[in-house]
Amino acid sequence: METILNYFETIPSTHRSILLIGGITLFWVLEGIVPLVNFKYKKWQHAVPNLFFTLTTIIINFALAGLLVFTALWVKQNNFGIINWLPEMPLWLYALLGVLLLDFFGAYLAHYVEHKVKPLWMIHLVHHSDHNVDTTTANRHHPLESFIRFAFTLFGVFIVGTPIAIVFLYQSLSLVATQFTHANIKMSKRVDKIISYVLISPDMHKIHHHYKLPYTDSNYGNIFSVWDRIFGTYMYMDREDVVYGVDTFPNEKENASLKHLLKQPFHKYRKPTTL
Ligand SMILES: [Zn+2]
Numbered sequence: 389m390e391t392i393l394n395y396f397e398t399i400p401s402t403h404r405s406i407l408l409i410g411g412i413t414l415f416w417v418l419e420g421i422v423p424l425v426n427f428k429y430k431k432w433q434h435a436v437p438n439l440f441f442t443l444t445t446i447i448i449n450f451a452l453a454g455l456l457v458f459t460a461l462w463v464k465q466n467n468f469g470i471i472n473w474l475p476e477m478p479l480w481l482y483a484l485l486g487v488l489l490l491d492f493f494g495a496y497l498a499h500y501v502e503h504k505v506k507p508l509w510m511i512h513l514v515h516h517s518d519h520n521v522d523t524t525t526a527n528r529h530h531p532l533e534s535f536i537r538f539a540f541t542l543f544g545v546f547i548v549g550t551p552i553a554i555v556f557l558y559q560s561l562s563l564v565a566t567q568f569t570h571a572n573i574k575m576s577k578r579v580d581k582i583i584s585y586v587l588i589s590p591d592m593h594k595i596h597h598h599y600k601l602p603y604t605d606s607n608y609g610n611i612f613s614v615w616d617r618i619f620g621t622y623m624y625m626d627r628e629d630v631v632y633g634v635d636t637f638p639n640e641k642e643n644a645s646l647k648h649l650l651k652q653p654f655h656k657y658r659k660p661t662t663l
Contacts, residue, residue, distance in 0.1 A: 389479045396560065397553035401450075404560065408446075411564050415523035415571035424574040424590070424627065427520045437646040438524035441514070445527050448534040452542075459545045460552035469549015486554040487561065488612060493544030495562065495610030498537050500621070503605050508536060511653040516604065517643040519633045521597050526566040530653055565611045569593035577627070588613050591627050598625065599633045601662045634660050 416431075427434075463469045471485050502512040514530040529537070545555055569588050583589040588609045596607040606623035609616045616622040633643065636658040642648040 389483060393479070393483060393551075393553040393557065396557040397551075399556050399560070404563075407560055407563060408442075411567040412523055415567050415573065419522055419572045422574045424572050424594075425520075427522075427572065429520045431522075434520050434522070434644065435524045437644065437649055438518070438528040440646055441529055441531075441649075442524070442527035444531045445529050445534045448531060449538060452538050455542055456545060456555055457552055459542055460550060460555055463546060463549040464551050467549075469547060472549040483554055483557065486548060486550040487558045488614070489548040490541070490544045490550055490555065490558045491562075491609075491611045492615050493547060494537070494541035494558075496608050496615040496619075498540035499608040499610070501540075502533070502536065503608070506657045506659075507653075509659065510655060510657055511536065513634060513637065514649050514652050516597065516634050517637050517649070517652065518597075519640050519643060520572075521570055521594060521632050522572040523567045523570055525597075526570040530649070532653060562611055584613055586613060587611060592622075592624075594627060594630050594632075595623060595625050597630065597632050599631045599635045599660065601660045603630075604634070604660045636660055 463472070470489060471482060474485075477485075499512075502508045511530050511532045514533070515525070515528050518525045518528055541555075544550075550558070565588065569590050570593065571590060573590065575590065577591070580589045580591045584592045588607070588611060592607050592609075592613065595603050598604060603623055603625060606621050607616055608621055613622070633640075637643065637652075637655075
């Protein structure tokens with residue numbers, strides 16, 4: 389465990405890039421072999437806005453990383469935060485708790501708030517307005533959303549008290565986990581269900597991408613499914629019944645246009661309708 393944390397404490401940017409590109413490539417290839425939905429789309433054309441948003445997400449996170457490092461150092465020096473207030477525990481448990489709680493504050497809570505606060509929903513809408521959910525959808529976040537998510541992560545690091553090694557470990561796990569949950573790959577329903585007891589499974593997250601409420605407002609989790617189960621936001625529907633997108637923003641052409649997507653958060657508020 390110590391070796392793992394030592395690695396993540398100083399993980400080079402090149403290794404993070406390899407993880408990002410390697411992950412997309414792996415799932416992209418798998419999508420060609422075992423697709424879940426046979427999309428009639430031009431894969432590269434569809435990927436253009438999504439990869440653009442992936443790039444802006446990287447740039448924003450890279451530019452603000454210093455704040456994370458500073459906060460992680462501060463909590464360590466001051467012995468501040470939930471995991472530091474608990475009794476002494478083995479390192480593996482300390483890291484696991486850190487990752488679990490960061491997943492709550494930095495991802496689940498951020499995502500929940502984005503669905504409930506009107507202007508934030510309009511920003512997060514860009515992620516939901518993809519009609520062809522695949523591995524490139526994972527980081528289809530408007531730049532404003534990247535700032536919002538960063539703020540929640542920063543707050544998470546502060547309140548959880550995670551050292552930078554655990555922050556970088558969490559971010560690396562989160563990167564691959566979201567590529568996996570968005571990937572347009574078909575696994576057996578049984579395997580998917582077993583995964584969903586612990587982690588967010590591809591089918592579980594696809595339900596969140598259904599075009600109508602109440603499903604849009606369910607399964608907010610990022611890596612672990614425990615938060616949806618604790619807070620009662622877990623929902624299930626058959627993968628065959630899932631329709632991607634948001635019913636109140638049905639224009640597929642606009643939803644695939646980078647120019648339009650950049651302006652989408654400034655559109656008048658519309659929430660999805662209920663089934
Ligand atoms: Zn969402």
